[in-house]
Amino acid sequence: MAQLPQQTPQLDAPGAGIPMHHRMLMRWYVRPRIAATSDWLHNEKLFYKIHGTILNEVSSVPYNKWSAKILIPPQRGLEDSSRFWNLKETLEHIVIVGSGIQSLVVTLSNGEVPASEVDTAKVKPAGQMTPEETLIYFEEYVTSCIGKINAAKGEKLRQLKWPHPWFGPMNAHEWFWLLPIHAGLHLQQIREIKKKLG
Template sequence: MEINDQAREELLTEISGISDENLNKKPSSEEWSIKEIVEHLYLLESNVAMMIKQNAEKGENATVSHKPIEATVNRDVKVNAPATALPSDKFASINELEEKLSTSHQQLEEVEKGVDVQLLKQKAFPHPAFGLMSLDQWIPFVGYHEKRHILQIQEVKQKLGL
């Protein structure tokens, strides 16, 4: 969870001090607001925690190769978010977002601490870009994914003049 904790600290620093109005402002109709990016992050983290827990208990054993999850940070490669991690267009405050980020992070930590490491290495779940990926790689993937979106938040802040 080291990369995840580091990314979360960076994320909270990046969004700190932004007004609720600016958090919810889109740079254009085709782009996500900072709020939507953050919502996507906590939805994905919660979904991954739930998926790992379910597959660690009931998933079949699978032998998969190590995936280059560090490449997730590369924003030149576009990957569409799964429907379960798409943000809503509802207004949200910084306090709401921080609370949901804390909850989702806690969920992933609990799964990581509560499931045997060997079990995580023996089970797998498909990723849209990397294919079948071991459950133990899904945990740090969340951190790299968050770092990717921190870069997106920086781009949105620049476009909004923040």
């Protein structure tokens, strides 16, 4: 039997981060060994594959269930405060973060310094949109993000760096790698939410 949406649990505050050993793995192995050596075209294809899968996953859920907050188990790469979201909030968050990465890639690759630091506490969803509005918001992002990056990016993809709270200093190429990877983390979350929605 599917579990009903739970009452608000006690979780860490937004921006509290992830366990130290996860941050160390990301900073000293994942970023230099995986992100830095990734292929741009492969990352583009992965972006469309993961976001397309997300759309397929949420399309099977009726809109009247999109606002039900569900507590999922702890997940690597996911802050504690992000474990109690609904489908609307999860999709909104993917777009907020993805749009921020889009801006960072363009800015850094053109040799410019971003205007502000990256703060995980400031990319949490507001959750005020309707399911229909959320879906349109997500679809518009998916169809435009890569094109906007490729049209505006400069040639300095591996020069200037800007710090990620967990991965450490990342150049434009590494930030671009993070676009599909971040969405993939939340694809796992969406599947966990669906399990409990029934």
